[in-house]
Amino acid sequence: MDTLDTQDIAAYMNRVGAAARSAATAMAAASTAAKNRTLLALARLLRENGPALDAANARDLDAASAAGLAGPMLDRLKLGPKVVATVAEGCEQLAAMPDPIGEITQVKRRPTGISVGQMRVPLGVFGMIYESRPNVTIEAASLAIKSGNACILRGGSEAIHSNLALWKLVQVALVEAGLPATAVQLVETTDRAAVGRLIAMPEFVDVIIPRGGKGLIERISAEARVPVIKHLDGNCHTYVDAQVDIAQALVVTDNAKTQKYSPCNATESLLVHADQAAAFLPRIGAIFAAKGVEMRACPRAQAILSDVSGATVVAAVESDWAEEYLAPVISVKVVDSLDEAIAHINRYGSHHTDAILTTNHPHAMRFLREVDSASVMVNASTRFADGFEYGLGAEIGISTDKFHARGPVGLEGLTSMKWVVLGQGEIRQ
């Protein structure tokens, strides 16, 4: 920060980019042992440096309070012993995972005599752009280390002191393990021009991963000159089919909507087959009413739900079908067929996560295949759409794109497969 000539952000970012590109070569060749040593050292350093981290975090918290930031914003900014313990544990879990890099798969002997397979290799350099939560600094750094990538981190200006303190520990861990400190770099300026440059240097950066509000992500996607692994919104559906275990459907739908309102994998829209509307809607309506969940309903659903005592039911308008509430609000629609349910989801959904609750096997299979979303589920809560729940060990983001990585993105999303040909002097005829 102190040494940075802010007059020349482009030159600074070029230096950061060139250093990352160079570190990426070393990281791609790094041994599994060196990468795991780094992660274990980082976990240790995080545990040993609580007071220093607290002091840095306090500077950010004080500044945020002085600037009048609201409670939830301060919560996200807070590091504290529990958050530090969690990220330290995350580093240890990553160290314990198999190294994805160098794995050669699907080797097949071809008629010409050559053997052709694929090798998993790092993407190279990723840029991570995120807001408030300083723990993302460690999550991104540790995923970069394990996957053999270099990364350039650009956190929110409100967390700059926390991020700098955490980054210092990452650098110590890297150097201790014999890896380049520049494998993980934090953008030391809070100047916004640095982001503009970070997303537009394909010569240094292979992919950008933004985490934050929809506005931030849309802006980055529109302006980036490199691929973006992005997640815009999660308008997730739960569809209750004509043939269904109603007791189970009540439990799952309740969980999908109310277990937590803020995550992107919470259900925002409930579709119910007409054959089950009379049986299912009054009971789920009573559950929602008891929890204070407002229902925005189609006319048929409204006619049924209006009889539920204590329920807040309003007529849904067109925009409700596309909305991600992240709140105790759900849209409810009665449909006449599986086809209608699938068409509705593909039209209004955000291609994030959608579930069918059914006992009909062909319907389950059609839903899995035809709903065009990153995660499709049968008889399970949409809340399961998560890297940890899927067994990825860690998650750098959730992608609602189809290209490259889809859904929860773990280590594999930070890699690519190159072709490997093993010959004994074969030539092309």
Place this chain on the structure above:
Amino acid sequence: MDTLDTQDIAAYMNRVGAAARSAATAMAAASTAAKNRTLLALARLLRENGPALDAANARDLDAASAAGLAGPMLDRLKLGPKVVATVAEGCEQLAAMPDPIGEITQVKRRPTGISVGQMRVPLGVFGMIYESRPNVTIEAASLAIKSGNACILRGGSEAIHSNLALWKLVQVALVEAGLPATAVQLVETTDRAAVGRLIAMPEFVDVIIPRGGKGLIERISAEARVPVIKHLDGNCHTYVDAQVDIAQALVVTDNAKTQKYSPCNATESLLVHADQAAAFLPRIGAIFAAKGVEMRACPRAQAILSDVSGATVVAAVESDWAEEYLAPVISVKVVDSLDEAIAHINRYGSHHTDAILTTNHPHAMRFLREVDSASVMVNASTRFADGFEYGLGAEIGISTDKFHARGPVGLEGLTSMKWVVLGQGEIRQ
């Protein structure tokens, strides 16, 4: 063509895009049998309609001759019975291949009770932009059909009548098999504005695949608002290591350079370890001299090669190391180590295909891992980098990017993996 209001290209392309998006839904759900029936019908129609195709092709050839197009350009434009037979056979081969769509892999039971796996699904809609060769129309259409995608084809204006005639057969085959004719659409206007629109409608098109000259591809990449599967150039290297079977290395290097000069996987640069320079260079130099291959050499290579009788040897300049000659020209450099070879390739190469010729196993493994190219080879000719040689059955292009698809792109490159969760009423705790 005749019905098109060229005043309103954007509106026309929007109609084409919306129709493709809609057809993509049907194609994603299409049965393997229907897709294979379409491919077999198309093969039959191609064989039955030789005269009509010849007539359409003759219109393009006449116009091209009248416009003074050169011989190689006319060759590429020519359809003829042999080309038609080849693409018909390609359709039959695709029909015989396993259907990649719907395959569910890596299903694992999680501690919560849910089973999590991945299902291969089509990307949706791809746009293909290509020049002269009309056979690409059938190659792209058949890959789209087998992979369950819809596609929008934009061929060169010089091939418009051939492409329209071929496309008509594709539509007949689709309808015969009960699939939407709009699954494959050809842009019927030769107006350039149509390309500008095609690459900038993310709501309708998921990926663009350009095939053609470097200028075309760079322009499209710069302007596209959707992902591009692209291949810019193939500056491929063959590196002769310190420990090597010289007789084998001569055969492989000769093949890699001279079997054909124009393909992107031909070797353009030869690196030789200093320990082998005196033994290897005079012999490969004699082979190149006999075939009229000009050598652009570093000073050390030049000193040795200058003694080869009949050889054309000139001093290499900096730009030679980065150049894709596609001609009987090769750059030659003596290096002092494997490290220097790898660094040179990563710096000057185009990340397409590079080979090491060696008997040293650790060197082979390091080369495979550390050379950052789509295809890396040991003791084989770079000319093997090809979808058919790799067993992909068909190839829609070769990608020199790392994101999504890398190297030869076949059916799988036109698909993505979505997450599938199978539960029995599990909820998130």
